[in-house]
Amino acid sequence: MKSKKRKSGNNSCWLTLLLLCCYLPLWSVVAGHGNDTNSSEQRQARLVFTSEIPRIAETEHGDYAELATLLKQYRREPVPLFFLFGGDSLGPSTLSSFDRGAHIIDLLNLLEPDAMGVAKREFSFYEDELSQRSYEASFPLVASNLYDPITGANLDGLESGVLVQQGDIKIGVIAVLSPAAQEQYPLKRVMIFDAKTAVREQSILLRQAGAELIVLLYSANFDFIEPLLSQQLIDLALRKNELFRLTSNVKAPSSPRHINLMASSEVAVLDLSWQKSDPATLQVQPNIVLLKNFAPEPKVLSVVKNHSARLEQLLGEKIGLTRVALDTSRRTVRSEENAFGNLIADAVRLHAGADIAMLNSGNIRGEKQYKAGATLTRKDIAMELPYRNQVVLLQISGQQLLAALENSFSELELLRGRFAHVSGMQVRYDSRKPVGERVLAVTLQGKALDLNKKYTLATFDYMAGGGDGYKMLTELPQQNYPNQMNKLVAEVVVDYIKQQQQVAPVIEGRLVDVGRAMP
Template identity: 30%
Template sequence: MNSARQNPLGDQEPQGDIFMQSTFIRLAAAAMLSVSAGAVLAQDAPAPETVNITILAAGDMDSFDTGVDGPRGGFARLNALAKAERAANPNMLYLYSGDMISPSLLSGIDGGANTVVLTNLVPFDVAVPGNHEFDFGPEVFLERAGESVFPWTAVNISSPDGSPIKGLSTEPVIKEIAGVKVGIVPVATDETPELSSPGDYKFAPTVESAIAGADAVLEQGADIVIALVHASHPQDEAMYNSGKFDLILSGHDHDYRIHYNDIVGYVETSNDANLLTAIDLAITVTPENGDTKRSVTWRPNFRFIDTATVEPDPDTAAKIAEFQTQLDAELNVEIGTLSNEMSSVRAVVRGEESAWGNLITDGIKSATGADVAMYSGGGIRGDKVYPAGHVLTRKDVFTEMPFGNKVVLATVSGADLLLALENGFSQVEAGAGRFPQVSGIKVEADLTKAAGSRVTMVEVNGAPLDPAAMYKLATSHFQLNGGDGYTMLKNGETLVNESAGGLDASTVINYVTALGGTVDAKVEGRITLKR
């Protein structure tokens, strides 16, 4: 057997069915692990038993109605697939790797209650919270968790005083299936305080917490150890290389990936259940030396599933139709016609000036009387192209701005404004959501330079930025509170706070309506990047 550790984030392509074999010997009492090409059994050892377990994991369900008009994905197909897999094999684990309460269009209105209704129809065995679970604050997450008929668990989240969090377990999970003990270590991303709004909750380091959780389930006699994580690719890689896990099931990056190196398997599903992987484990357990030692041999089959082949679950589809009817009645109101093509494609709003970014920042700047406006590209979520001539509706705007952020106003120094721009351009290569869409600002940045030293020119309303001057900045309350790394904005004086600020989507709708029917937003050279 090849025991070399390989990079799970390399050029591995989805391979459909993959059959390989790993052998593990675990000591139940001492939690010791060794790996060999085959288990050598005494002649009088009990006959081995093979248990077949299917694992289906999903994550990053960003929209309640994905797949209704498209060829694949969505809750209706996901629920149908989960039902079918459980019917085919009752020894099935159904897991969720985070992000569903937000950021769908409807979630911006009902705080994610719709997603709990849909997932309660076919409940998960375990779900780990993603960063978007906290977009509406910890209170709303706990409300949604309380409505869930499945458990939410993360070993690395704690309350400020260390007291238990009602509705969120912080212990790893042991599931015994036909005599096989499956240890599940659910871990949230430690970047949640920067990416979302979890209040005072503490997030211990993701990788270290996962490893500690693996040790804990091994001490409890786990035969198979699974990391169920909402984590970045580098964190996935560190866990993969740790030697602590048999399977790593990850969400967060929206990339479909499968990798297996004869020892550990790594799977990340695409967002919105477009492409999924069912993992069939043939697990052979042979007792040795009484109950103190057992040989565990497992063979995985990774089944690639394009959900375009899955017929939507009718009960789920009916519930989604109810939600759509409610939304359409309120939001299918025309507000203006586009003069130009406008893109909200993820790579665009997170990597360059965009017409949508210009429209949004112009809108919040106008509404507040600010000198400048800044809005994280990661807050623009439609991921689509609107052609010139498209009739914009309220629904379009709420689709693009689903987080329910409030528009706030603060005075910030030119020095802090420069730091904010540096932060915004610091992770362009990673497609980070902090990319700054701007109004009242013209900026040039050299992405070949080190992060923190990339901005080469800034003008504010046609004049060079003065580090000593004070500027009125309109932005989202998320950014003003330090989200997406914008901690320097907290140095300013808040003039309009979250309580007094208007909803960002409503602010843009009012701005577009006031334009009188024509929306002329376009890319106009506000941001120039050297790559």
């Protein structure tokens, strides 16, 4: 493994300590910003946590410039302050589709996190790009349950656990991913192993290295969080879950040491107190603040503006208008037929000359409302489709298509991105039925789906590679088509709108959930 070069802030220094672990090596990183505290039995510290800030200068919730002001305000106070960033931010966004998230690392370097947890969106551009981002960061990126067969350990550049220090207080940081990330982002190399096992091992190692408290950063629905808190294997669990209010099957945290942010603008400012050498005495006083209530820090705002100006130069072109209102909010896009989803599916099907098209909703990321008569720009489409997907044409049997549709409806309750929008077919399904039995009827051009017939399917290369659980597509033969070229899906949609000049996609019964219609 190559040696790591870290950029240091004015108040930071790095000490790297290698500990042995039966699965992965643990690197301990010690950094300092604050003033030394005395060695009395009563310990105090403050911890700032947030995550999921993939966009800059295009959000009303505040971003890195406002977060910089918040941090500057609290760092003036004498209490040792730790800043932990939960990740889920290197993608997707309009700008990250160009620089693979490098601008996010650039901004975070100005904010000097003590550590950043790796979440699934850090794999938006796959393993090698994440490894490269880690070497651009002046702070450690932590993923505690990853294994890379090439290195025989963690992905190059990532840490399995870190020990961070402010004053004379040392805190251990662990971050775990869900194995489901391997389906949602078809990783080509690294493996995600059992998260609970990783937490147990890293907790022991970090305690042995001198951690007074163990903090877990996580980004999926794990059922072991509160049991591990009660067993004192971890002392604090932190997550930001903006989908919490949209899903009904996720329990709210009950432990005061289990913090779950639920809105885009939220930041947790946690005042911690405990007796030295006794983490069981930890008391947490949470203060949830909103980024949008802080003024932007001028230096960071200048960097944000410089990055966003690059976008305006690239993407300011007007491409057409919509005669109807469009809604790309997460709930509508990931749970039902959607007019914008229909537009994309039609554009892709026509581009490839396919019988049908099927596109996962997780690639639509705009979270925006467009009024009827609104002018659409190239930036709008790049924001809606930030991933660097291309169109592929597959030959698929009716039986395989049925399996793909069942996968589309398999996690409706969780609003997963595998929910697909279609073109060239109509599907009736029942969300009340068991997973794998939800599709009731499929028609193509007025004819019932023939399970033995071959059809041509236009889709994203992401889905053809097995992303979002579409493993049934991975072995299908790819077909050549007349317009085939290395063109991103966003460009295909831009060309379609420019050709039409005015678009008016509608909801027309392509996806009908009979379970929703009945009491």
